[in-house]
Amino acid sequence: MGEAIAFYIIAGFILIFAVLVVTAKEAVHSVVFLVIDFLFVAALYASLGAEFLAIIQILVYAGGIVVLYLFVVMLVNLKRPPEAYADPHRRTTLGFALSAAMLLEIGVIASYGYVKPAPALAAVAAPVTGNTEEVGWLLYTSYLIPFEIASMLLLVAMIGAIVLAKREL
Amino acid sequence: MITPTHYMLLSAALFTIGVVGVMVRRNIIIIFMSIELILNAVNINLVAFSNQLQNAVGQVFAIFIIAVAAAEAAVGLGIILAFFRNKETVNIDEMNLMRW
Amino acid sequence: MVDTFVIPLLKIVIVLNATLVGVTYMVLLERKVIAWAQSRLGPMRVGPYGILQPVADAVKLMIKEDITPVRADKWLFTAAPIISMVPALIVYAVIPFGSEVSLFGRQVTLYITDINVGLLYVVSVASVGVYGIILAGYASNSKYPLLASLRASAQLISYEVAVTLTLVSVVVMAGSLSMVQIVNAQYNSHVWFVFAQPVAFVLVLIGGLAETNRAPFDLPEAEQELTGGFHTEYSGMRFALFFLAEYANMIVVSSVVTTLFLGGWLPPFPNVAAFGFLYYVPSWAWFLLKSFVFLYLFIWIRATLPRYRYDQLMNLGWKVLIPIAIANLVVTGIVRVLLL
Amino acid sequence: MQPPAVHHGAMFDTDELVINMGPQHPSTHGVLRVVLRLDGEKVVNADVVIGYLHRGIEKLSENRNWTQIILLTDRMDYVAAATSNVGYCETVEKLLSLEVPRRARYVRTILCELQRIASHCLWIGTHAMDIGAMTVFLYAFRERELILDLFEEYCGARLTYNSMRIGGLPLEIPPGWDKKVLEFCKIMDSKIDEYETLLTHNRIWLERTKGVGVIGGPEAVALGMCGPALRGSGVPRDVRKDEPYAAYDEMEFDVPIGTAGDTYDRYLVRIEEFRQSLRIIRQATQGIPEGPIVGKVPRLIKPPAGETYHAIESPKGELGYFIVSDGKSTNPYRFRVRPPSFCNLQALPRLVRGHLVADVVALIGSIDIVLGEVDR
Numbered sequence: 014m015g016e017a018i019a020f021y022i023i024a025g026f027i028l029i030f031a032v033l034v035v036t037a038k039e040a041v042h043s044v045v046f047l048v049i050d051f052l053f054v055a056a057l058y059a060s061l062g063a064e065f066l067a068i069i070q071i072l073v074y075a076g077g078i079v080v081l082y083l084f085v086v087m088l089v090n091l092k093r094p095p096e097a098y099a100d101p102h103r104r105t106t107l108g109f110a111l112s113a114a115m116l117l118e119i120g121v122i123a124s125y126g127y128v129k130p131a132p133a134l135a136a137v138a139a140p141v142t143g144n145t146e147e148v149g150w151l152l153y154t155s156y157l158i159p160f161e162i163a164s165m166l167l168l169v170a171m172i173g174a175i176v177l178a179k180r181e182l
Numbered sequence: 183m184i185t186p187t188h189y190m191l192l193s194a195a196l197f198t199i200g201v202v203g204v205m206v207r208r209n210i211i212i213i214f215m216s217i218e219l220i221l222n223a224v225n226i227n228l229v230a231f232s233n234q235l236q237n238a239v240g241q242v243f244a245i246f247i248i249a250v251a252a253a254e255a256a257v258g259l260g261i262i263l264a265f266f267r268n269k270e271t272v273n274i275d276e277m278n279l280m281r282w
Numbered sequence: 283m284v285d286t287f288v289i290p291l292l293k294i295v296i297v298l299n300a301t302l303v304g305v306t307y308m309v310l311l312e313r314k315v316i317a318w319a320q321s322r323l324g325p326m327r328v329g330p331y332g333i334l335q336p337v338a339d340a341v342k343l344m345i346k347e348d349i350t351p352v353r354a355d356k357w358l359f360t361a362a363p364i365i366s367m368v369p370a371l372i373v374y375a376v377i378p379f380g381s382e383v384s385l386f387g388r389q390v391t392l393y394i395t396d397i398n399v400g401l402l403y404v405v406s407v408a409s410v411g412v413y414g415i416i417l418a419g420y421a422s423n424s425k426y427p428l429l430a431s432l433r434a435s436a437q438l439i440s441y442e443v444a445v446t447l448t449l450v451s452v453v454v455m456a457g458s459l460s461m462v463q464i465v466n467a468q469y470n471s472h473v474w475f476v477f478a479q480p481v482a483f484v485l486v487l488i489g490g491l492a493e494t495n496r497a498p499f500d501l502p503e504a505e506q507e508l509t510g511g512f513h514t515e516y517s518g519m520r521f522a523l524f525f526l527a528e529y530a531n532m533i534v535v536s537s538v539v540t541t542l543f544l545g546g547w548l549p550p551f552p553n554v555a556a557f558g559f560l561y562y563v564p565s566w567a568w569f570l571l572k573s574f575v576f577l578y579l580f581i582w583i584r585a586t587l588p589r590y591r592y593d594q595l596m597n598l599g600w601k602v603l604i605p606i607a608i609a610n611l612v613v614t615g616i617v618r619v620l621l622l
Numbered sequence: 623m624q625p626p627a628v629h630h631g632a633m634f635d636t637d638e639l640v641i642n643m644g645p646q647h648p649s650t651h652g653v654l655r656v657v658l659r660l661d662g663e664k665v666v667n668a669d670v671v672i673g674y675l676h677r678g679i680e681k682l683s684e685n686r687n688w689t690q691i692i693l694l695t696d697r698m699d700y701v702a703a704a705t706s707n708v709g710y711c712e713t714v715e716k717l718l719s720l721e722v723p724r725r726a727r728y729v730r731t732i733l734c735e736l737q738r739i740a741s742h743c744l745w746i747g748t749h750a751m752d753i754g755a756m757t758v759f760l761y762a763f764r765e766r767e768l769i770l771d772l773f774e775e776y777c778g779a780r781l782t783y784n785s786m787r788i789g790g791l792p793l794e795i796p797p798g799w800d801k802k803v804l805e806f807c808k809i810m811d812s813k814i815d816e817y818e819t820l821l822t823h824n825r826i827w828l829e830r831t832k833g834v835g836v837i838g839g840p841e842a843v844a845l846g847m848c849g850p851a852l853r854g855s856g857v858p859r860d861v862r863k864d865e866p867y868a869a870y871d872e873m874e875f876d877v878p879i880g881t882a883g884d885t886y887d888r889y890l891v892r893i894e895e896f897r898q899s900l901r902i903i904r905q906a907t908q909g910i911p912e913g914p915i916v917g918k919v920p921r922l923i924k925p926p927a928g929e930t931y932h933a934i935e936s937p938k939g940e941l942g943y944f945i946v947s948d949g950k951s952t953n954p955y956r957f958r959v960r961p962p963s964f965c966n967l968q969a970l971p972r973l974v975r976g977h978l979v980a981d982v983v984a985l986i987g988s989i990d991i992v993l994g995e996v997d998r
């Protein structure tokens with residue numbers, strides 16, 4: 014019961030703030046709603062027992078990536094509103110229609126009836142207990158190569174961002 | 183009783199809101215934020231199933247997705263800044279030239 | 283029922299109130315200590331030796347007119363002080379003020395909760411606190427606050443990287459992210475981590491000063507350059523919230539440094555039998571004493587040092603602190619793997 | 623009609639942020655307004671706007687008699703009023719070819735140097751405060767208070783002294799005053815060391831001041847800089863040595879000069895001037911000759927027709943008075959001041975260009991201006 018109440022409250026807020034992100038007139042408001050949205054997503058993770066991920070969500074997403082967005086929004090202080098000019102070939106209605114179709118599709122798939130718990134994956138014999146320890150153990154054993162690739166990706170992204178954003182090299 | 187279906191429906195709704203944002207908004211920064219919403223929708227799914235299967239692999243993948251999101255944000259915002267510097271706009275409808 | 287709801291609620295109420303009172307008296311302490319450093323007396327009028335000054339300040343700030351600039355983004359302008367105050371307070375949830383006491387025949391732990399990602403929780407909540415300053419500067423729609431908030435965002439993100447990297451080496455020593463476990467690890471390893479990790483200690487102190495916008499890193503509010511920085515346009519209670527948040531964050535930093543490096547609530551030489559008598563002093567008293575030392579140090583530094591310049595601050599963060607933090611982490615890891 | 627050139631590659635660079643620093647700003651030392659054009663935090667250009675404190679002292683002086691003008695000179699450099707008095711009185715004395723008694727010249731020297739220390743105390747306090755070291759401010763004011771007490775004992779005023787008269791001084795020094803001055807010198811010696819402990823070798827202070835606002839000697843001369851700001855660039859120009867007035871020709875002192883011409887050197891020069899001033903005060907106080915304190919001045923001061931320029935070394939630099947007398951009236955025909963703060967201030971745009979916002983306040987402090995003197 015408590016779990017259900019928690020889920021509905023959190024899910025409700027996630028969706029409300031997501032809608033606000035998309036509909037906000039000013040980009041700064043959008044950013045603020047995005048942060049709040051991410052905090053609720055983190056709460057959802059915590060309720061799912063993924064506390065390490067919840068903290069990472071706050072630390073990296075809410076505290077890091079979105080600050081970057083805010084930074085750019087502040088740098089890009091515009092003389093005319095960005096929405097002033099619309100491409101005459103733009104098909105906004107089609108966009109809504111496509112999105113609705115996709116929602117329908119995903120919804121149908123999702124609610125097709127929950128079959129049965131998939132057979133547990135080859136149980137990862139983690140010699141540790143606890144959420145943080147388990148995630149860490151997996152990251153540094155089975156998923157070491159993807160982990161390294163992810164760090165390479167971040168490094169490349171960092172260099173790329175510097176090259177792009179720097180005025181002159 | 184909250185089943186993975188509930189989480190999947192939440193995820194689908196969040197995903198769709200993100201897609202609507204990408205399709206409808208013209209401010210490229212907001213479009214980027216919509217993409218972040220989409221990535222979060224995926225993460226919710228992964229974590230929900232990770233919880234259902236009692237297996238932390240889903241969370242590991244969610245971490246990878248966060249890493250990718252960070253990389254995407256850095257490069258994407260770099261491109262936005264570089265573009266803004268040249269054309270003084272962040273309207274995606276005006277970004278229709280391959281070079282200037 | 284009592285254990286799950288009443289006691290945690292009571293603890294939350296006590297900690298919040300103690301924090302707010304502590305913060306207001308921090309302001310008085312700072313004024314007094316700086317006054318003594320500058321051969322002045324400090325506040326003397328309200329109450330004996332000015333001890334009721336915080337009350338007078340609070341009354342003044344509350345009845346002051348709360349001005350919102352006409353061209354400000356009203357919504358964000360109102361939200362920003364709240365955004366900076368809330369994280370400063372909810373961090374206290376995981377700070378262990380002491381071990382256990384028995385009250386009315388019941389064992390009560392002197393911390394609200396002990397989650398096993400406690401340290402990460404502190405770091406992440408602190409990272410959300412950045413928004414208060416950035417949004418305040420943006421929402422004011424004024425040039426000095428905007429400059430200040432750009433400075434603040436760059437400064438806080440940079441130093442967050444350095445501090446978090448440094449904290450990892452402490453976590454490597456303790457083998458846990460839980461604040462309580464970190465204190466216990468210091469008991470078990472017979473040494474305060476300030477002696478095992480002196481480099482990390484200094485880095486966290488410097489980074490903590492920068493994270494809380496304290497001198498010599500108080501650039502976002504540099505009064506002499508930016509006329510008060512991000513809170514230039516604020517007045518009354520909303521200004522007070524920023525003020526309180528800064529001091530609440532100072533207490534957080536002192537508490538975290540105490541927990542991580544000075545053995546938290548442990549007395550000196552916790553494992554030496556000859557010093558067993560130190561246990562007669564209650565654990566929370568040790569904690570408060572140690573935290574107070576750091577608070578005093580912060581004030582002392584403010585009275586002594588000039589302010590860094592923006593580019594020098596960035597250089598210090600990225601070219602000095604982060605490389606040292608990484609080197610410290612690598613060395614800690616190697617030592618830990620080879621020797622333990 | 624041509625469409626606007628949006629394809630201009632450097633459009634973002636031209637989008638500068640214009641900040642009005644002042645006239646109400648905590649670190650512009652009064653009502654100075656600096657219009658800063660910023661690129662990020664970097665200063666691209668700075669326009670100095672003055673005149674907020676203009677009271678028309680020069681014009682007013684043309685309608686006052688010669689003695690009344692002394693009172694107006696107090697209001698120019700109000701943190702070093704006695705020096706302004708001396709400058710004016712000596713100019714008129716030059717116009718009158720009046721002999722000033724040696725005793726008066728000695729006391730004038732003492733007052734001038736005390737005033738220099740007081741002014742430098744204010745400078746070091748505000749300069750350090752601008753850079754963020756707040757304690758030095760109160761320490762320096764503590765010592766300035768001692769000097770103000772000495773002045774109060776001598777002439778009854780603490781800020782605008784009106785302490786000189788044409789031909790000498792209005793009052794004999796009070797008994798025991800010279801002892802107190804010597805006592806103050808003793809105290810001040812250790813206090814200067816205290817300031818230096820807080821600043822001179824402080825890493826942050828060094829980083830904030832070294833290499834900031836570097837200006838070479840010839841360029842500083844070309845910009846008309848004077849006083850410690852000029853000596854910091856290595857130009858040994860000091861009116862006290864070059865064209866001695868009062869009793870400086872009988873005093874033994876050095877003129878400290880800097881080498882790099884940056885904020886740190888200007889700081890060091892002024893710190894050394896503290897010590898040299900104390901040296902002069904000691905010599906002068908111990909050697910005050912006997913005799914009258916005021917010379918033989920005609921009842922009605924009416925200088926012969928002619929013009930004269932006389933400069934003295936005020937704490938800020940070369941303070942010059944140019945006075946024209948028509949020989950008929952009891953007021954000057956033309957009264958003109960060459961204020962050191964004004965001349966130093968015009969170097970500010972050159973100094974701050976390319977530096978950061980934080981350096982602007984450091985540099986305003988480093989050239990040590992008083993707006994009362996700039997605007998007159």
